[in-house]
Amino acid sequence: MFENTVAYRRVMKKKALMDALEKAKEENNEWKIRQLEGKIACFDRKYYPNVLWDSSKGTYRKPKEA
Numbered sequence: 001m002f003e004n005t006v007a008y009r010r011v012m013k014k015k016a017l018m019d020a021l022e023k024a025k026e027e028n029n030e031w032k033i034r035q036l037e038g039k040i041a042c043f044d045r046k047y048y049p050n051v052l053w054d055s056s057k058g059t060y061r062k063p064k065e066a
Contacts (some may be wrong), residue, residue: 010047019041 017040024032051062 014040014043 017036021033021036021040024036039045
């Protein structure tokens with residue numbers, strides 16, 4: 001049942017992007033490497049944002065940087 005969840009599909013999409021990036025690095029295709037790195041950055045920004053909604057205060061908050 002886990003394979004039908006949104007979280008699983010996100011994990012699989014990220015894995016597919018990372019696999020394609022590794023393949024592009026092996027082929028030494030600079031254009032494709034830049035494209036995939038941009039897609040991964042957009043994916044991370046969309047699904048794992050640095051700014052989160054704090055429902056207790058009704059405001060946005062930024063988590064502490066490690």
